[in-house]
Amino acid sequence: MTSLAICGGSVLIDGATEPTRADVLVVDGHVVAIGGSVEVPHGGEVLDASGCVVGPGLLDLHAHLREPGNEAAETIETGSRAAALGGYTAIVAMPNTTPAIDCAAVVEQVLRLGRSTGLCEVLVAGAITVGRAGEQLAPMAEMADLGVRLFTDDGSGVQNNRLMRRALEYASALGITLAQHCEDSALAEGGVMHEGEWSARLGLPGQPSEAEELMVARDIALSRRTGAPVHFLHMSTAGSVELIRRAKADGLRVTAEAAPHHFTLTDAALSGYDTVFKVHPPLRAASDIAAVKVGLADGTIDAIATDHAPHTPETKERSMLDAPPGMLGLQTALSLALTELELPIARIFSLLSSGPARIARADDRHGHVAVGRAANLCVVDPSATWIVDAARLASKSRNTPYAGRTLRGVVRHTVFNGAATVVDGIARR
Amino acid sequence: MLVAGLSAGVCMKHLLSIEELGADGLTHLLELTDRFVEVSERKVPRVPALQGKTVVSLFYEDSTRTRLSFETAAKRLSADVMTFSVSTSSANKGESIRDTVETIEAMGIDAIVVRHKAAGVPWQIAGWTQASVVNGGDGWHQHPTQALLDCYTIRARLGSLVGRSIAIVGDIKHSRVARSNVQAFIALGAEVTLVAPPTLLPPSLEGWPVKVEHSIDAVLGRVDVVYLLRMQLERTVEALVPSLREYTQIYGLTDERSARLHDDVLVMHPGPMNRGVEIGPSVPDRLNTVITQQVANGVAVRMAVLFELLTGNRS
Numbered sequence: 192m193t194s195l196a197i198c199g200g201s202v203l204i205d206g207a208t209e210p211t212r213a214d215v216l217v218v219d220g221h222v223v224a225i226g227g228s229v230e231v232p233h234g235g236e237v238l239d240a241s242g243c244v245v246g247p248g249l250l251d252l253h254a255h256l257r258e259p260g261n262e263a264a265e266t267i268e269t270g271s272r273a274a275a276l277g278g279y280t281a282i283v284a285m286p287n288t289t290p291a292i293d294c295a296a297v298v299e300q301v302l303r304l305g306r307s308t309g310l311c312e313v314l315v316a317g318a319i320t321v322g323r324a325g326e327q328l329a330p331m332a333e334m335a336d337l338g339v340r341l342f343t344d345d346g347s348g349v350q351n352n353r354l355m356r357r358a359l360e361y362a363s364a365l366g367i368t369l370a371q372h373c374e375d376s377a378l379a380e381g382g383v384m385h386e387g388e389w390s391a392r393l394g395l396p397g398q399p400s401e402a403e404e405l406m407v408a409r410d411i412a413l414s415r416r417t418g419a420p421v422h423f424l425h426m427s428t429a430g431s432v433e434l435i436r437r438a439k440a441d442g443l444r445v446t447a448e449a450a451p452h453h454f455t456l457t458d459a460a461l462s463g464y465d466t467v468f469k470v471h472p473p474l475r476a477a478s479d480i481a482a483v484k485v486g487l488a489d490g491t492i493d494a495i496a497t498d499h500a501p502h503t504p505e506t507k508e509r510s511m512l513d514a515p516p517g518m519l520g521l522q523t524a525l526s527l528a529l530t531e532l533e534l535p536i537a538r539i540f541s542l543l544s545s546g547p548a549r550i551a552r553a554d555d556r557h558g559h560v561a562v563g564r565a566a567n568l569c570v571v572d573p574s575a576t577w578i579v580d581a582a583r584l585a586s587k588s589r590n591t592p593y594a595g596r597t598l599r600g601v602v603r604h605t606v607f608n609g610a611a612t613v614v615d616g617i618a619r620r
Numbered sequence: 621m622l623v624a625g626l627s628a629g630v631c632m633k634h635l636l637s638i639e640e641l642g643a644d645g646l647t648h649l650l651e652l653t654d655r656f657v658e659v660s661e662r663k664v665p666r667v668p669a670l671q672g673k674t675v676v677s678l679f680y681e682d683s684t685r686t687r688l689s690f691e692t693a694a695k696r697l698s699a700d701v702m703t704f705s706v707s708t709s710s711a712n713k714g715e716s717i718r719d720t721v722e723t724i725e726a727m728g729i730d731a732i733v734v735r736h737k738a739a740g741v742p743w744q745i746a747g748w749t750q751a752s753v754v755n756g757g758d759g760w761h762q763h764p765t766q767a768l769l770d771c772y773t774i775r776a777r778l779g780s781l782v783g784r785s786i787a788i789v790g791d792i793k794h795s796r797v798a799r800s801n802v803q804a805f806i807a808l809g810a811e812v813t814l815v816a817p818p819t820l821l822p823p824s825l826e827g828w829p830v831k832v833e834h835s836i837d838a839v840l841g842r843v844d845v846v847y848l849l850r851m852q853l854e855r856t857v858e859a860l861v862p863s864l865r866e867y868t869q870i871y872g873l874t875d876e877r878s879a880r881l882h883d884d885v886l887v888m889h890p891g892p893m894n895r896g897v898e899i900g901p902s903v904p905d906r907l908n909t910v911i912t913q914q915v916a917n918g919v920a921v922r923m924a925v926l927f928e929l930l931t932g933n934r935s
C-alpha cells in the first residue's frame with residue numbers, strides 16, 4: 192500500500208464552485224478521503240499545500256512532443272516533464288511528427304514511450320489522413336482500437352471538402368472526435384502573421400481571419416450533415432468564436448479550445464521581428480483577444496490548450512518568412528490563465544482539466560477531485576508569482592514568448608496516478 | 621534600436637527604417653548629402669573619411685543597382701569593401717543568417733549593408749552584431765536609402781517637400797520603396813496620394829496619413845511629383861490584376877498621359893523600369909523625368925549614411 196496526503200490546502204471538489212479547506216488522502220492511486228484533517232498512514236508522504244488550491248490535474252489537448260523525428264526540439268520525456276511542472280497529468284501528443292502518427296505502429300511507439308517516462312499520461316491524437324497529406328483516410332479504426340479518441344491533421348487543416356465529409360461520416364461509427372486546425376491554405380498562403388494594421392505596417396504577408404473562419408463554418412456545416420462531433424483547435428478570431436457560439440445554440444456536437452497566447456498576446460508583438468512570436472494561427476488583434484476571453488467565460492470555448500510547439504534556437508533564428516511557427520506553452524498555461532483571465536478558479540480548472548478531459552474522452556480518470564476517483568491532482572498557489580526564465584524551462588527548446596514576464600500562479604505539486612511527479616516545484620524524475 | 625535624433629551629441633548606430641530615423645534625422649542626412657554630391661563631382665571623387673573601415677554588402681536577394689551604389693559609396697569614402705554573394709556562399713548550403721553574420725564579424729568589420737526577401741532581417745542582424753547595420757531593403761518593408769535619395773532628388777528640383785503633392789502609383793502592397801517613401805515624404809511635409817487597385821494596397825491603411833485613388837487620371841492634374849513603382853508580371857498570376865494591359869490602361873503613365881503633364885511635374889521611378897507597362901516608352905526621356913538623377917544621388921546619399929554611421933560615434 193502506498194499513500195500520500197496533501198495537507199493544509201483548499202480543495203476544489205467535483206461540483207463545487209469554490210475550494211474548501213480540506214486535506215486529501217490518496218491510497219494506491221485513488222483519492223480515499225477528503226476532510227478537515229485526514230489521518231496519514233505510517234510511512235505515507237505528506238505534501239504541504241498551505242496557501243494552495245488542490246484541483247484536478249490538468250489535461251492538455253494540444254502538445255507537440257516532436258518525437259519521433261525531431262528529438263532535438265523536444266522528446267516525449269522532456270515534454271512530459273514540462274507538462275508535470277505545469278500541473279498537467281495528461282497531454283495529447285499531436286500527430287505531426289516524422290513519421291506522422293497515422294498508423295497503429297507509431298501510435299504504439301508513442302504510447303509506450305509515454306508510459307515509460309511515467310510523468311503524466313501521454314494520449315495520442317492520430318492523423319485523419321495518411322501522412323497528414325490530406326488525400327487518403329488514415330486507418331482510424333485501427334488506431335481507435337488502441338485507445339486513440341482524437342484525430343487531426345494539425346499543422347494544417349483538411350482542405351478537401353469532400354474528404355472531410357467522408358472522414359466525419361466514417362468517424363461517426365467509431366466513437367471518436369475529429370479535431371480541425373482551421374486554416375484555408377489558399378487564403379492563408381504565405382502569411383506569417385495576422386493580416387491587418389500591423390502586417391501592413393511591418394511589410395509581412397498576412398493570414399486573414401477568414402482563412403480560419405471559413406473552415407470553422409465548413410466543419411460546422413459538415414458536423415450538422417453527418418452528426419459527427421468536431422473539435423476546433425486553437426480558435427483565434429472573434430468570428431470563429433461567434434460561429435461556434437451559434438453552432439452550440441443549435442445543439443450541434445462542436446467543442447472548441449483556445450491557446451493561452453491567443454488571449455494574452457496581440458499581433459503588435461511582432462513589431463520587433465522576433466520570430467518567437469510567429470505562430471499559426473497567428474497572434475490576432477486586441478478585439479479578437481477580447482472575444483476569445485468572452486468565449487472562455489461564457490462556455491463557448493470548452494478548453495484552454497497549449498499548442499506547445501518547441502523549436503530549437505537554430506530553427507527560430509531564421510527570418511520571419513523562414514522560421515517555423517510555434518511557441519512553448521506547457522509550463523505557463525495555468526499561470527497565464529490565472530494572471531490574465533478574470534474568472535473563478537473553478538472555471539479555470541474546468542477549462543484546463545475537466546473540459547479538455549471530456550473532449551479527450553479521458554474523463555474517467557482525469558478532471559476530478561472526488562473520493563474514489565484516480566488521484567490526478569494539481570496543487571497550485573494562485574497568488575504566488577514567478578518570473579519566466581526561458582533557460583530554466585524543462586522543455587528542450589527555449590521559444591517561450593513570455594520570457595521575463597512576471598506571472599501569477601505557481602504550481603507547487605503535481606500528483607499523477609497517486610504518486611507525486613512534482614514536489615515543491617521540482618520534478619521527481 | 622536606432623538612436624533617431626542626430627542633434628548634437630546623439631549618434632546613429634544603424635539605419636534600419638525611415639520611421640526610426642525621424643524628420644530630424646532625415647533632414648540631417650539630406651544636408652550631409654550635399655557635401656558628398658560635391659565630392660562626387662570632383663575629378664577624383666574620393667575622400668579618405670573611412671580609411672581603415674570595412675563595409676560588407678550582404679545581399680540575400682539579387683540586386684545590382686543598390687549593391688553597386690553602396691559599394692561605390694564606400695569606395696569613394698576609402699573604406700574596404702567586401703561582397704558577400706549568397707549564391708556562391710555557405711548561406712546557400714543552409715548556414716543560418718546568424719552564423720553567417722558571426723562569421724563575417726569575426727573578420728573585423730564596421731558596417732553591414734543587408735538586403736533580404738524577408739521583412740525584419742536587418743533588425744534581427746542588429747541584435748547579433750556589434751557592427752552598424754544598414755537596411756538595403758527588407759522584403760516589402762523598408763528601403764530607407766531609396767527614400768533618402770528620392771527626397772534628396774525632389775528637394776534638389778523643387779527646393780522643399782513642404783506642401784508638395786506626391787502620388788505614388790502602383791504596387792504599394794509589396795513595395796518597400798512605397799513604405800519608406802510614404803513615411804519620408806510625410807515627415808518632410810508633403811501630401812501623399814496612393815494610386816493603386818485595392819488588390820495592390822496594403823490590407824490596412826490604419827495610421828497611414830495618405831489619400832487613395834484608383835486611377836492615375838484622378839491625380840495627374842494636381843500633383844507635383846508622380847512616383848511610379850515597378851509592376852511585375854507575377855502579380856497577374858496571383859490574381860491581383862487581370863492583365864498588365866489593363867493595369868497600363870488605368871495606372872500606367874503612358875506617353876499620351878505624359879504629354880498632358882505640366883512640364884514642372886517630376887516623374888520618378890526606383891528602377892528597374894518596365895517600359896510600356898507602368899511607364900510609357902518615351903517618358904524616361906522627358907525633361908523632368910529624373911530617374912538618372914535618382915541613381916546619381918543614390919551614391920551621395922549612401923556616402924552620407926556610411927559616413928554618419930561610421931564616424932559619428934567618434935565625434
